[in-house]
Amino acid sequence: MIAVQIFFNLGHLVDTGLYFWLRDWQQVFIYFFLIPLAVVLVGFILVMVETPIVLVTTLTPEETLKKLMWIAKVNRMGEPNLKV
Amino acid sequence: MGSFGLYQKIILTLLCIATCLNGQIIFIAPYVFYEDAYTCPSTLPTGVSCMDYVCSLPLSQRATFIPAKSMETLANKFGDFRCSSESGTVNLSIMIGYIGVIIGNALMAISGDYFGRKTFIVGGLSLCIGGLFLTIFANHIYVASVGMMISIIGFQWIFCISMTILSEIID
Numbered sequence: 742m743i744a745v746q747i748f749f750n751l752g753h754l755v756d757t758g759l760y761f762w763l764r765d766w767q768q769v770f771i772y773f774f775l776i777p778l779a780v781v782l783v784g785f786i787l788v789m790v791e792t793p794i795v796l797v798t799t800l801t802p803e804e805t806l807k808k809l810m811w812i813a814k815v816n817r818m819g820e821p822n823l824k825v
Numbered sequence: 826m827g828s829f830g831l832y833q834k835i836i837l838t839l840l841c842i843a844t845c846l847n848g849q850i851i852f853i854a855p856y857v858f859y860e861d862a863y864t865c866p867s868t869l870p871t872g873v874s875c876m877d878y879v880c881s882l883p884l885s886q887r888a889t890f891i892p893a894k895s896m897e898t899l900a901n902k903f904g905d906f907r908c909s910s911e912s913g914t915v916n917l918s919i920m921i922g923y924i925g926v927i928i929g930n931a932l933m934a935i936s937g938d939y940f941g942r943k944t945f946i947v948g949g950l951s952l953c954i955g956g957l958f959l960t961i962f963a964n965h966i967y968v969a970s971v972g973m974m975i976s977i978i979g980f981q982w983i984f985c986i987s988m989t990i991l992s993e994i995i996d
Contacts, residue, residue, distance in 0.1 A: 742991055748841040749984070752848020759849075759856060764896035766857045770961050774976075775954060777846055782950040784839045788832070791941045792993035799941065816830030 788815070833995050840987045843950070847980040850973075851926075854919045857899040860907055863890040880908035903966040918970035925974035929981025937986065942993070945986045952979030 755773070763769055790796070790808040797805060813819070865875035879890045887905060900906050906915045937945070956976030963969035 742988055744837065745840055745844045745987055745991065748845040749848040752845040752850075753852050755845065756849050756852045756856065766896075766898050767961055769853075769856070770957055773849065774846060774957050775961075777842060778950055778954050778957070781839050781843050781846075782947065782954065784835070785943065785946050785950065788835050788839075789943050789946065791943050792990055794993055795941045795943075812830075812832045815832040815835070818830070 829995055836990065836994060840983075840990065843980075843983045844987060846953075847984050850977060850980055854922065858906075858915050858919060859896065859898045860900050860905070861892050861895050863887070863907060864892045865890060876907070880910070884911070899960075899966070899969055903969075914966060918966050921967070921970040922973035922977060925977030926981055928974070929978035930985065932978070933982055933985045937989070942986055942990050945982050946990070949979040949982030949986070952976065952982070954979075 759769055759773065763773075790811055791799070793809075796808055800808070863875050863879045865878060869875065869878055875890070879887050884905070887908075891905060894901055900915055904911070906912050933945070953976045956972045956974070956979060959972030959975065960969045961972075963972055
């Protein structure tokens with residue numbers, strides 16, 4: 742959480758740099774906002790599954806297990822011995 | 826699943842990038858609404874500032890006092906808002922953008938637990954991208970500010986929900 746807060750303040754610092762190095766607001770919006778946001782959006786869609794509490798409260802046990810297996814696979818933990 | 830494996834690191838990295846962009850957009854107003862000060866000849870009466878002199882003229886006569894643009898900004902795109910008679914437009918535009926902070930936080934507070942975390946992240950990022958497109962291709966300064974408001978709503982969703990996600994996926 743501290744890392745996230747640090748990056749929030751780092752964003753203010755990047756703004757200051759933009760004043761000096763990039764003097765066109767449309768370029769700033771496209772290269773410093775739209776493209777990174779699109780990359781982050783694709784990253785979240787491809788990688789993220791719901792958090793465990795949402796999985797447990799909203800999905801069936803089979804669906805939850807399937808998504809937890811995906812996280813285990815990303816974390817290179819092999820096939821955990823989990824059964825519903 | 827691993828308390829801090831590759832999955833958690835990827836999510837943390839993506840959240841850090843999104844939060845950095847949020848920090849940028851929150852303080853971008855002085856950049857996008859910047860306008861260079863008027864330049865006047867040195868023959869002005871003593872005690873009269875260049876700003877006061879030019880602003881006493883009708884809008885149509887002020888163009889000769891506008892210097893060459895030092896940077897391309899949103900305000901420069903839509904006209905001359907330097908004098909107090911026109912600066913209200915810029916002030917209102919900035920305010921419209923920051924209303925997004927209130928709306929974003931209020932919506933998150935009301936509905937944060939009714940939908941999944943991923944829904945809010947993906948929805949927030951989509952709002953950001955849509956709002957920024959609207960701002961870039963706006964044909965009026967108020968349309969641009971509404972675009973910024975929409976994008977700030979999305980950023981607030983991401984910022985608020987990122988804390989929840991981190992607390993739920995990292996031991």
